[in-house]
Amino acid sequence: MIAEQLQLILQSAWAALPTLLRAAPITLGYALAAMLLGLPLALLVALARLSGIAFLRWLSGVYVSFIRGTPLLVQIFVVYYGLPSFGVTLSPLVGGVLALTLNAAAYLSETMRAAILSVPRGQWEAALSLGLTRRQTLRLVVLPQAARVALPSLGNTLIGLVKDTSLVSVITVVELLRSAQLVIARTFEPFGPYLAAALIYWVLSSLLELVQRRLETRLARQG
Template identity: 80%
Template sequence: MEQFQLVLQSALDALPTLLRATPTTLGFALAAMLLGLPLGFLVALSRLSRFAALRGISSVFVSFIRGTPLLVQIFVIYYGLPSLGLTLNPVAGGVIALTLNAAAYLSETIRAAILSIPKGQREAATSLGLSGSQTMRLIVLPQAARVALPSLSNTLIGLVKDTSLVSVITVVELLRSAQLVIARTFEPFGPYLAAALIYWVISSLLELVQRALERRFARGATA
């Protein structure tokens, strides 16, 4: 019982420090999502392009990012690029790595959502005189957004957890903040437990937002 109280007290003592680092974690996740979404959309369109070169380049990008660990990608960008003459600060390196990783996964979500729209709807739009861009903007994308929403939300939740990896390049986000507390107190259980609970609360809140948006989109689809 005494040991449990010590762990609980160490978690409570670490909580203010961890909460101060939480906006950094959220900032990285949101930045990667906001930057990765348009990039992922472009990659998805490239994979659907009739030009073989675009399909090939985008396919290799997606395959490489999805086939290698995010931690390795962070190391390549932050520690590897300086050997080529490009030095990035930890924040820029972390955001770029998370953005590229998110873009690859988002592109597959977007591509699958676009392909899920029946081809007949595109043909009907063409017969009505709509251009390809108008068909995409007015017919395909609104429906694809509803299809992709759960996966997009899951990607954001995953990004919140993936931000812990930028701690290896000295970014003081949630996990790194816990490690710094542990270095002072030599008590690992409490700070790590507090950090895990914060990640859990953030993910749970995002899931609630996701469900609310899904219900709203569902009502819009049946209206």
């Protein structure tokens, strides 16, 4: 009996695999889009939190606190179902990417802020004494060093985004998890498709972790 059940699960997982593999690039695309769009926003938020302007520090602090203090699922609902109340209607694709971007930017901003603060103050003073402006010092001296410090956390955030994309399935985005649910709706066998989806998430995360480690090793050799 158990052997037959296991065989049924493996068969359903194998049957669902082609559909899920077609959805995997969508999942990865969502994560990469949120990461690439979130990085510039995160840098602006991090600089605002380090700014000498009290209002900017307060505003950026509220943003980070709100995003970090509320569930991503609620944020997705606010963006997709809440914004139409103000006349802003987004497609599931845009709404999902926007919610993930805003969420990622809040976490990335803290990573960047800590990385910038980790650069010794003497680096700023030396660059300024050579005639560089504060903006040039930030761009040419501080940020390259901060990027090395932030790389592990940036990689972890991207891996987390790959898993978080499963939440956009609630707004009908046909990514990996939603594809598994659609397969289950046809076959009425949930374990196999969910197991196959979990394995694909695991493989994607493992590959990204491998890339992250190789980048860290290369940067360590260059340093």
